[in-house]
Amino acid sequence: MGISRREFLKRSAAAAGSVSLPSLISEWLEQGKMAMRSLGQTGWNASIYTVGTAEIPSSQAAIDALRALFNGGVNVVDTAPSYMGTQSEATVGRAIEGRRDKLFLCTKTLERTADGAYREVKESLGRLKSGHVDLLQVHAVNDSGTLDAVLRKGGAVEGLERCKKEGLIRHIGITGHTRPEVILDAIKRYPFESILVPVSAMDKHINDFCDACVPYANEKGIAVVAMKSVKGIERAKPGQFEAAEFIRYSLSKPVSTLNLGLRRPEEALQNLKTVLGFKPMPTEEMQSLEARVKGDANTRTLWWKAQ
Secondary structure, three states, rough: OOOOOHHHHHHHOOOOOOOHHHHHHHHHHOOOOOOOOEEOOOEEEEEEEEEEOOOOOOOOOHHOOOOHHHHHHOOOOEEEHHHHHHHHHHHHHHOOOOOOOHOOEEEOOOOEHHHHHHHHHHHHHHHHOOOOEEEEOOOOOOOOOHHHHOOOOOHHHHHHEEEEEEEOOEEEEEEOOOHHHHHHHHHHHOOOOEEEOOOOOOOOOOOOOOOHHHHHHHOOOEEEEEOOOOOHHHHHHOOOOOHHHHHHHHHOOOOEEEEEEEOOOHHHHHHHHHHOOOOOOOOOHHHHHHHHHHHHOOOOOOOHOOO
């Protein structure tokens, strides 16, 4: 038998000193296992929940929360050297000790030159305490000029290819927040193995990556990692929405996995509970949600879409 949101919060608070909550997670796992999807052509069978760490605290509670998610079936973790002043990578590095081979580890680079990207990967590996990264993503490619810069001779991709030859990284991906046509152009010009892009009921209304970019990526066997499922509605209606339906919406799109950030341990555990109970959202329900949030979709709430 499931537990209510109120009971969940009550039990989470009672266990504040140990957020792993093994008995509670075991209860959820009895109700539904983590759904898995192929991560493009990487060969990895990915949990539909990727834990993102852009805002993760550098605390033992955060490390315990990450490990709780891993125990609950999450097997993809995403970070970047630009997150929390490099503390995100350091926190992830501590959390994955002893279970590195069971996780698909992703990080990023904002460097635009080959030498810069190569150096940053080496620094990331030190913080992550790992000999390799499974996916290294060229981060925040939001305009054509940036795309040209990373792809040209001496650009970041050249540095990542060197890392790949040396066994420091296994796959190369790209992330974009703003312009779907730029990421579409990127995956037509270079064999990126993954894209990390916004997919939400609100993003549907402004520069939707699901119009052409996501279908093309799926056609080519490129992994589609969704993000920003609740960020827009969180800014538009703070405290007045249920995250579960927005998470369910994004997971009902043709994506490989959904990146959900870890800011507070109890929030991460609630997301885990939602994902373990995932059932695809019918088309008419998705359309209803899109219509309901259309009035809130603008470049203030979806700040990553600002040109």
